[in-house]
Amino acid sequence: MTISNRIKVEEVTTLSSDWYILRKTTFSFLRGDGTWQRQSRETYDRGNGATILLYDLERRRVLLTRQFRYPAYVNGHDDLLTEAPAGLLDNAIPEERIKAEVEEETGYRVSDVRPIFDAFMSPGSVTERLHFFIGSYSAADQVSNGGGNADEGEDIERLEPTIDEALDMIADGRIRDGKTIMLLQYAALHVFK
Numbered sequence: 001m002t003i004s005n006r007i008k009v010e011e012v013t014t015l016s017s018d019w020y021i022l023r024k025t026t027f028s029f030l031r032g033d034g035t036w037q038r039q040s041r042e043t044y045d046r047g048n049g050a051t052i053l054l055y056d057l058e059r060r061r062v063l064l065t066r067q068f069r070y071p072a073y074v075n076g077h078d079d080l081l082t083e084a085p086a087g088l089l090d091n092a093i094p095e096e097r098i099k100a101e102v103e104e105e106t107g108y109r110v111s112d113v114r115p116i117f118d119a120f121m122s123p124g125s126v127t128e129r130l131h132f133f134i135g136s137y138s139a140a141d142q143v144s145n146g147g148g149n150a151d152e153g154e155d156i157e158r159l160e161p162t163i164d165e166a167l168d169m170i171a172d173g174r175i176r177d178g179k180t181i182m183l184l185q186y187a188a189l190h191v192f193k
Helices: 070-074 094-104 163-171 180-191
Strands: 009-017 021-030 035-046 049-056 059-065 079-083 087-088 112-118 127-137 156-159
Touching: 009 035, 035 127, 049 094, 049 180, 059 094, 059 163, 059 180, 070 112, 087 094, 094 127, 163 180
Parallel strands: 049 127
Antiparallel strands: 009 021, 021 035, 049 059, 049 087, 059 079, 059 156, 112 127
C-alpha cells in the first residue's frame, strides 16, 4: 500500500537547523471521502537510531544506563533517566552502530546483537525510525568503564538490575523511557520466560 498519490507537498520551510532540523511543511492530503484537505505540520528530523537491551540470562540481569535528559527534565522529570543504550545511526548500519554505542556508553564490547523490530517512536512530529535489538553480555565483555562521550555532554552511569527489578522500576515510575519499557517487556515475554 502506498499513500504517495494521496499527498501533494506544496511548501517546505526550514525553521531551525541548529541541533537537528525542524521543518514546516504545507501539503494537501486526499481524505478517505475523496476530498482534498490542506494541512500544515512541523517535523523534527534528527536521523534514525538504534537501541538495545543487553541481558545476562544466567544471572537474570539486564544492562541499563542512567543519564541527564534536558527535555525530560523540563517536562517534570527531576532525576536522571534510566534507559537502554541507544544512539543515532549517523549513516552507519544499525547493527554496527549499536555495538559501538554500547561500548561507548557501558564499556561492554558485545558481538551477540539480534534485531527484533523497528518503530516510529513519536510519528506525529519526529521522523526518527528506531531499530530495536537484544543481545547477551557477560562480565568478560567489559573492556572499559564506559560513561559516554564527554564532548557530546554525556555523563552516563551503568546499572544492572534483575529483570524483575527492572519491571518493578517500570511499575513504580523509575523507568519512564518508552524504548526501554518496550525492550524490557519484550525480554519478559521472549527472553526470560
